[in-house]
Amino acid sequence: QVQLMESGGGLVQEGGSLRLSCAASGDISSMDALSWYRQVPGKERGVVAVSIRDGTITYADSVKGRFTIWRDHATNTVWLQMNALKPEDTGVYYCNWWHDNARGPWGQGTRVTVSP
16 A cells, blocks of 8 residues: 655745645556645645546645645655645645545645744
């Protein structure tokens, strides 16, 4: 089973940028979907961005125009570029895969804190 490890989080001021990476332990090119999620205390983990194998990409309304997801099959890495960050983007970010109606195991995530 392909394991994922997120990194790149940190503390940034409002309006700043961060680039998150998600390193996979195996081949991601065949994954039906690769996604980034965000979790904040007291709320369910929510989808932020999705990269589907056919090339389709979708974003949560709250991040459209500011976040960009892409996958690098050569390095088995999924990236999330986050620009124009807002305090409401604060949370723990996770990546995960979806394949053959199954989702991968959750990693430890990477924490993003955006200060006003």
